[in-house]
Amino acid sequence: MPAESYGAISLLPALFAIVLTLVSRQVLLSLFTGIWIGATILVGWNPIAGMAHSLQLVINSLITPFNSKLLLFTFLSGAMLGMIFLSGGMKALAERIIARIKTRKQAELGTSILGMLIFVDSYASTMITGSVMRPITDQFDISREKLAYLLDSTTSPVVSIAVVSTWVGFEVGLIRDQFSSLGIDQSAFVVFLQSIPYRFYSLLAIALVFILVVMGWNFGPMKRAERRAKEEGKVLGDDADPLIETREEDIVTPDHVDSRWWYFALPIVALVAVTGFGLLYSGGWPSKAPVEALKGAATADAILWGVFSACALLLAILVGHARVELEAVSDSIFEGFKMVMFPVAVLTLAWTIGGVSETLGVGGFVVSIAEGIITAPLLPAVVFVAAAIVSFSIGTSWGTMGIMFPVAVPLAFQLGAPLPSAIGAILTGSLFGDHCSPISDTTVLSSMFAGADHVDHVNTQIPYAVLCGTVGTLLFLANGYGLSGPILLLPVGVLALFVTAxxxxxxRDAAVPSVFGSSSD
Structure with a gap:
């Protein structure tokens, strides 16, 4: 049966898995149930055959080159963290930072700024910022839910609009492909730059982070989580199940090791430097200009080279300078692997259910509904909402962009709608849905490196994301109907965030329940 014929049924597997995850808090079981439902539909509604097909779908997601490289990146990240814990470098650096950070607000600002500064790659930014700041935010009784939110909202939103990042090549490539097929004689990179002011959700998500941190505000389930952490000293709820199980205290630094802050800093510098070089090199630099090289960069390869280099340097530091025995190093690596086993399982099943939804044609179904109500003034707002729904359902912003571009850009061209606003709507709408989805890889990684309960992270972040998405939709409508341009609308949007927050x-009392139930108390 062709994917286009499934219609509204195509939404069932992802929505079932998402709702069951948020209600039952059993992430793996819920995701696999959604996969089984989707597989059952695909094999003609035979539940027994659907179970066998489910296993094959999981295998297929594991052997996808990008996914397998990201899983290896995750395992190596665990190994790196295990060796960092063994070296005591993170603790030494945290002690130096804590000596300069005096308040909770400074700790939250430091987390937000660090997340924005590492704008080369969202995965690397999440890993580095979370690893550095988690012991510091714990010291100031900042909830893990808040840390996960800060990671999630200062990584992808920043990386997606940065002109030097792992995202820019993919985004510019999508624009260039559509311009080529439509015969549009414009620079794809220039239009990418022109779309940045229209990335309303991305820009508002960053603005909301600093509004909340500077003003000390929290609302919804996050307010409850922060009250628990501040008043009871519990950075995690009593029934929380953090994605990273192993704590730094589980890996003991040998007594003879004089821990240095650079035991942590040097490997991180190596990770960033090698990743940046890898992006340029894999894209054809130095024979190509840096911007051109980034368009063809192999993102998965670059981050894999970066984290492997960091691990190799850590091994040399531990054995060569700290004089740690190889047996202890090996044990720390395996402890690090244990940290990431659950996130790896979640990522694998999340990718699988996203693939099931794509096979069922969820993107085509949502787009077909959106096409029926689109006019030139409405187009950016409708495209934004449609991209958000698709991204929420399949858990990947990049996959959503690939679905939306071949439909939305030609439609905008035919209707005479401004291309920068239409393209901005696709790119930022894809990020909005991704931020709300518990099956998103970036959402999973934010929970992982914050050491947060994944369901709690989703529950506490959704109200913030929905607020930014609602304001963003209104700004697209205002711009579409000619009320003002994006440069004037953005301050209005920020003011709306400020007043609403x-x-x-x-x-509003923190006891007001969230859409998907309370987070851990």
């Missing part, structure tokens, strides 16, 4: 924080 103030009302929800100061005049």
């Amino acid at each position: 103030y009302y929800l924080s100061e005049h």
